[in-house]
Amino acid sequence: MSTLVTVEHLAKSFGDHQVLQDISFGAEAGTVTCIIGPSGSGKTTLLRSLNALEIPDRGIVTIGDCTVDFATITPGPRGRLPKAQRELLAALRAKSGMVYQSHNLFPHKTALENVIEGPVVVQGEAVAEATVRGRELLERVGLSAHADKYPFQLSGGQQQRVGIARALAGRPSVVLFDEPTSALDPELVGDVLGVMKSLAAEGWTMIVVTHELRFAQQVADQVLFIDGGLVVESGPPSEVIANPQHPRTQAFLTRLLEPI
Amino acid sequence: MKRTVVAALTAILALVMVAAPATAYDKSSPAAGLPPVLKVGTEGVYSPFSYHDPSGKLTGFDIDVMNAIGKKLGVQVQYVETPWDSMFAALGAQRFDVVANEVTFNDERNGLYDLSDPYVETTGVVVVADDNSTIKSLADLKGKKTAENLTSNWSEVAKGAGATIVGVDGMTEALANLRQGRVDALVNDKLAIQNYLATTKNPGVKVVAQTDDVSRSVLAARKGSGYLPQLNSAIAALKADGTLTSIYDKYFTAKVAAPTTWELVRNNAWPMLRATITNTIPLTIISFAIGLVIALVVGLARMSSQPVVTGLARLYISVIRGTPLLVQLFIIFYALPQLGIKINPFPAAIIAFSLNVGGYAAEIIRSAVQSLPRGQWEAASTIGMNYATTLRRVILPQAARTAVPPLSNTLISLVKDTSLASTILVVELLRQAQIAAAPTFQFFAMYGVAALYYWVICLALSAVQSRTETRLNRFVAA
Numbered sequence: 001m002s003t004l005v006t007v008e009h010l011a012k013s014f015g016d017h018q019v020l021q022d023i024s025f026g027a028e029a030g031t032v033t034c035i036i037g038p039s040g041s042g043k044t045t046l047l048r049s050l051n052a053l054e055i056p057d058r059g060i061v062t063i064g065d066c067t068v069d070f071a072t073i074t075p076g077p078r079g080r081l082p083k084a085q086r087e088l089l090a091a092l093r094a095k096s097g098m099v100y101q102s103h104n105l106f107p108h109k110t111a112l113e114n115v116i117e118g119p120v121v122v123q124g125e126a127v128a129e130a131t132v133r134g135r136e137l138l139e140r141v142g143l144s145a146h147a148d149k150y151p152f153q154l155s156g157g158q159q160q161r162v163g164i165a166r167a168l169a170g171r172p173s174v175v176l177f178d179e180p181t182s183a184l185d186p187e188l189v190g191d192v193l194g195v196m197k198s199l200a201a202e203g204w205t206m207i208v209v210t211h212e213l214r215f216a217q218q219v220a221d222q223v224l225f226i227d228g229g230l231v232v233e234s235g236p237p238s239e240v241i242a243n244p245q246h247p248r249t250q251a252f253l254t255r256l257l258e259p260i
Numbered sequence: 261m262k263r264t265v266v267a268a269l270t271a272i273l274a275l276v277m278v279a280a281p282a283t284a285y286d287k288s289s290p291a292a293g294l295p296p297v298l299k300v301g302t303e304g305v306y307s308p309f310s311y312h313d314p315s316g317k318l319t320g321f322d323i324d325v326m327n328a329i330g331k332k333l334g335v336q337v338q339y340v341e342t343p344w345d346s347m348f349a350a351l352g353a354q355r356f357d358v359v360a361n362e363v364t365f366n367d368e369r370n371g372l373y374d375l376s377d378p379y380v381e382t383t384g385v386v387v388v389a390d391d392n393s394t395i396k397s398l399a400d401l402k403g404k405k406t407a408e409n410l411t412s413n414w415s416e417v418a419k420g421a422g423a424t425i426v427g428v429d430g431m432t433e434a435l436a437n438l439r440q441g442r443v444d445a446l447v448n449d450k451l452a453i454q455n456y457l458a459t460t461k462n463p464g465v466k467v468v469a470q471t472d473d474v475s476r477s478v479l480a481a482r483k484g485s486g487y488l489p490q491l492n493s494a495i496a497a498l499k500a501d502g503t504l505t506s507i508y509d510k511y512f513t514a515k516v517a518a519p520t521t522w523e524l525v526r527n528n529a530w531p532m533l534r535a536t537i538t539n540t541i542p543l544t545i546i547s548f549a550i551g552l553v554i555a556l557v558v559g560l561a562r563m564s565s566q567p568v569v570t571g572l573a574r575l576y577i578s579v580i581r582g583t584p585l586l587v588q589l590f591i592i593f594y595a596l597p598q599l600g601i602k603i604n605p606f607p608a609a610i611i612a613f614s615l616n617v618g619g620y621a622a623e624i625i626r627s628a629v630q631s632l633p634r635g636q637w638e639a640a641s642t643i644g645m646n647y648a649t650t651l652r653r654v655i656l657p658q659a660a661r662t663a664v665p666p667l668s669n670t671l672i673s674l675v676k677d678t679s680l681a682s683t684i685l686v687v688e689l690l691r692q693a694q695i696a697a698a699p700t701f702q703f704f705a706m707y708g709v710a711a712l713y714y715w716v717i718c719l720a721l722s723a724v725q726s727r728t729e730t731r732l733n734r735f736v737a738a
Contacts, residue, residue: 053638096642102633105639106654117653118644150734150735151735
């Protein structure tokens, strides 16, 4: 296996608040990386940095053959990024698909239209061809019967699965999940995790910010515990979750497993 | 209120003309003579001097006199109908060459304009309601309310007698105000009042006094026009050959039968509908379409990350929303010619209305776009869309849903705002109604028909609005 995603010395502040201090890790192709940690620890900012939805202050992100050194990404005199830099970020973005906590589906498009929007409008795929593949993807997430429904006609779990199909439609190298089940009713969580499990089994490279420890234990190849903008502990789930070494990891897991 | 604004504007425009003279006016040197097509400004709603007969043809005492003068001098006469209060602003802006509208000679006017020899002489009369027995002379007007055209000579006479002036659009409105008891009296031209009493079944008003001074009606041209020698010789010739007398008898001696309300409605329903179809509706549709394009550009500029762009957009919106539409119309139509930019009435109205819609709709579009969750922009960016594609495919289709109700409001307001185009010489629905009502004093009937037409247009637009809303709401839970 080869390393697909490399993150080196990522740092990011919002005003005075340093959200990411110095984050480095790697992810092999075909593996699942789960990022856990208390709220406010910087997990989501880290994930969004991989997709350039946030622009880190420093650090290097490599996905496949695309490397971005964020120290060189600086706005021009009038607050806008120069064209070459925007193109570089777009190239990085194209390497990944993103699944959001609140799905962010386009409400004015049907499930199928949501899935094929990127391929048709951005990649210029023929509609007929994209439709065939879009239906396959929807079938893949168990929604072939709902292809022509609008998002508001679907349950939260179904919406999130459309979101997954949309993320896969761009043929990404890696799929990023930002707490995909946190906004769902508990009985709908299983559907979404089930789909994610089967994607992992198919060999998709995935980076997942999550609070689902059981999912992490069963599916993850590596777990990163992040707190205060630093990777406190990392390794296979059998170590980080089942046998944590660092006191902060232990405290976090205790709170998560015994909330009351 | 509207009249006050118009009067103030006219004053401002007059100042502008004085302040920035030279360029436009001095073109016509004293020996230039009359142009082959003489453009003549006239009210078109001042019966019996300048009005439309039941067939819609412009006629009246001043029109007949002017036609005779044109014939005598061998020039073609073309009329430009203009509300009295903007008559001299329009003359200054070279919308026409001569005013033929019972312009009364006075020294102040004589200093500002070329005034011809008189073609008719008359006095002013004091008119009150039939049941009024307290006002018997001009002096009795002290402390009373009189209805007058603010820029007319009679307004000065009444003010001189100590009356409080209520500004109105013309004599017909002044008489209506008097009959409805809103004012105590009016001072107006004897000939016009005679004609009114002769043609109206139950006038409800009476003449109680004459003013001392004889007022002489003259033609007015821009100072230094060089038209006076020819105009004066023609007037002298018409006096000598009896033409003026026979025109006078036609309007002020003969009894004219006034049409009934029903005849009036029947005669004018089609001309008013035609004005609606050829002016009101095109004005609305074209201005709204152009306005939306402006609004989109300005609304997006308003959200730009570049301070200069945002600042310009803010300034535009602020100016448009912070000034009356009527002022914007007047600036484009009457003030721009001072800078050498002369735009015809219809395109001038389109420009003013488009800019106005643009300012209001820009804020609607901005708020609709900003009401969308950030996640929509992010999701679009994640699947690789650039700014323009995101707007076109994701943001605007959703913003449309939020924007349609307030935009429909703007559109429906616009339909009625187009009536303001009447002040810059566009014969749209309201102007056509004024033309129809003027010779007969049947305001209720004609304005009623106009109101009905406006209402029907707005009903149709409301229907289109609900259909559009239904279509755009298909993707949200009921």
